[in-house]
Amino acid sequence: MVDDILLRRRELTSNSNLMLNDQQLQFYALAEIDDLLRSIGKSLKQFEQLPQPPTSYLKSGSNNLIIEETTYNVQEMETEYLKLLQSCTEEQRNLYNAVLNSVETGSGGLYFVYGSGGCGKTYLWRTLICKLRSEGKIVLPVASSGIAATLKGWNNRNLQ
Numbered sequence: 001m002v003d004d005i006l007l008r009r010r011e012l013t014s015n016s017n018l019m020l021n022d023q024q025l026q027f028y029a030l031a032e033i034d035d036l037l038r039s040i041g042k043s044l045k046q047f048e049q050l051p052q053p054p055t056s057y058l059k060s061g062s063n064n065l066i067i068e069e070t071t072y073n074v075q076e077m078e079t080e081y082l083k084l085l086q087s088c089t090e091e092q093r094n095l096y097n098a099v100l101n102s103v104e105t106g107s108g109g110l111y112f113v114y115g116s117g118g119c120g121k122t123y124l125w126r127t128l129i130c131k132l133r134s135e136g137k138i139v140l141p142v143a144s145s146g147i148a149a150t151l152k153g154w155n156n157r158n159l160q
């Protein structure tokens with residue numbers, strides 16, 4: 001079942017160099033099982049003994065945003081976030097922990113980070129984004145202008 005997942009993901013994303021690690025392959029395989037189960041009125045969630053993929057892998061279908069967001073190389077993201085986190089200042093680390101905690105506990109929240117130019121706001125976002133993507137989570141960075149979105153060099157969506 002897993003054999004042709006990589007091939008199909010490469011076709012879907014039009015990226016012939018796409019690589020998926022074992023965990024991502026497992027998630028996609030589980031998502032396919034979920035699809036099959038749904039066709040007979042059941043779902044993977046009913047089988048608690050099976051590992052459960054992050055919801056972002058379920059029913060990803062042909063939504064390009066979800067396809068892009070679930071095809072990151074999680075190992076590269078992990079290497080990147082560890083590198084970034086290592087040199088975070090105490091202030092950045094406190095904010096990092098606060099935002100991450102709200103994601104992990106599902107408490108949600110709205111964080112407004114402000115400070116003078118060059119004080120490390122973008123660096124903090126990059127650290128958080130890499131961390132969450134390294135866990136296969138979906139992050140959609142947005143900017144209020146097209147120029148900012150371009151300058152930040154992220155996979156931005158301009159949702160004005």
Ligand SMILES: Nc1ncnc2c1ncn2[C@@H]1O[C@H](COP(=O)(O)OP(=O)(O)OP(=O)(O)O)[C@@H](O)[C@H]1O
Nearest residue numbers: 087088089092115116117118119120121122123124
């Ligand atoms: N903890 C850190 N360790 C190493 N480099 C850092 C750290 N924080 C910020 N930097 C570096 O400092 C520079 C400015 O940081 P950054 O772009 O995050 O600032 P900013 O607050 O977003 O600025 P602006 O408001 O002008 O967009 C960048 O080159 C960034 O990589």
